[in-house]
Amino acid sequence: MSNISHFYPGLDGVVAAETKISFLDTVQGEIVIKGYDLIELSKNYSYLDIVHLLLEDKLPNQDEKNRLENKLKKNYEIQETLYEMFKLLPKQTHPMDALRTGISFHSGYDGDIDNRSLDVNKERAYQLLGTVPNIVANSYRILNKQRPVQPDKDLSYSANFYYMITGTIPTAIEEKIFDLSLVLYSEHEMPNSTFTSRVIASTQSDLYGALTGAVASLKGNLHGGANEAVMHMLLEAESVEKFEELLEKKLLNKEKIMGFGHRVYMKKMDPRALMMKEALRQLSDIKGDDLLYRMCEAGERLMEREKGLYPNLDYYAAPVYWMLGIPIPLYTPIFFGSRTVGLCAHVIEQHANNRLFRPRVNYIGERHALSK
Ligand SMILES: CC(=O)SCCNC(=O)CCNC(=O)[C@H](O)C(C)(C)COP(=O)(O)OP(=O)(O)OC[C@H]1O[C@@H](n2cnc3c(N)ncnc32)[C@H](O)[C@@H]1OP(=O)(O)O
Ligand SMILES: O=C([O-])CC(=O)C(=O)O
Structure with a gap:
């Protein structure tokens, strides 16, 4: 039992700071x-x-x-x-x-x-x-x-x-x-x-x-590491069909698909991903090779259909970096x-403007009395 009442796993929805730097305005997009x-x-x-x-x-x-x-x-x-x-x-x-x-x-x-x-x-x-x-x-x-x-x-x-x-x-x-x-x-x-x-x-x-x-x-890889993981998935698959199969298999195994989902934009595409998608299209045109673009689009459609999930920035940044020749x-x-x-x-x-971060817990362990 605990005397602390509010618990939000992963601090989902909790406001942790007042800031003048940035804000994800999901209402105005x-x-x-x-x-x-x-x-x-x-x-x-x-x-x-x-x-x-x-x-x-x-x-x-x-x-x-x-x-x-x-x-x-x-x-x-x-x-x-x-x-x-x-x-x-x-x-x-x-x-x-x-x-x-x-x-x-x-x-x-x-x-x-x-x-x-x-x-x-x-x-x-x-x-x-x-x-x-x-x-x-x-x-x-x-x-x-x-x-x-x-x-x-x-x-x-x-x-x-x-x-x-x-x-x-x-x-x-x-x-x-x-x-x-x-x-x-x-x-x-x-x-x-x-x-x-x-x-x-x-x-x-x-x-x-x-x-x-x-x-x-x-x-x-639930955060920045996802961009590398996305590229490994694309390379493992090699073709549109095999990429779809790979995603289906992972979903069946209840695995998370890297590059999809976002704590804040769960029900729509990360707007930054759209910008990188367009950059990928440009690079595909210049290099005369649209395989990665087609694979990514197929993955996007499959994830929307199967899970109602959308790409985050890492999904489209990965193939863009690949096409830019970055390791x-x-x-x-x-x-x-x-x-x-x-x-x-x-x-x-x-x-x-500092105040020490020091949250509390809901203790769910046991309590014991020490025998004298
Ligand atoms: C630039 C960035 O750093 S963006 C984030 C990059 N990270 C990734 O791409 C990793 C893959 N994505 C994820 O793991 C998640 O979507 C996160 C970590 C980004 C957000 O996670 P949370 O807000 O904690 O959502 P949570 O993990 O609880 O997912 C909610 C539900 O959606 C499912 N889900 C979320 N993302 C995915 C995914 N990528 N693939 C499959 N299922 C997913 C979860 O399995 C869960 O389903 P359930 O309710 O049936 O158990
Ligand atoms: O906002 C997040 O949780 C992760 C993300 O997209 C980023 O850091 O760019």
């Missing part, structure tokens, strides 16, 4: 980011615009955007010792685990680690945004016995991220689609990883610790790279 709809933003603005919006509270003019890009570029390099540390990791380490270690590594280099002020936290956020593409790309390279690649400061932020991952400079359309994926992944209200980071920040722990926890959260183990690290800005905004907000 908008992903509100600092007052703007993310889908509308994604049609005309780039990832750096969203970074400026989330950290400086306004969409930048060209000067502000240039200054932001230069600031990030100053932080592109990482310490040699981090490369050395990646070399020490067992080769089977998942890139998300290497990334987690890489983020955590930063704290020791911060000479002002106990400072939680807005300005200092923002500088840390810019530093992390600068280094994250390098950590993502080079931890993976080193784990695969490749030489680290150096950032190319002549490229845009997104083009350099893509270049460091793939070793090739993207075409204009590849850059646009990769940048769009970063915009769509940048911020999404209170998913598990954001909640994790705010819970950690609420003890007055630092930004690096909060983001390290968020990487671990995002790795799980599968980097799909979730890229998601984190993009989400770094949203997470930083949340940790900054939590630090600025």
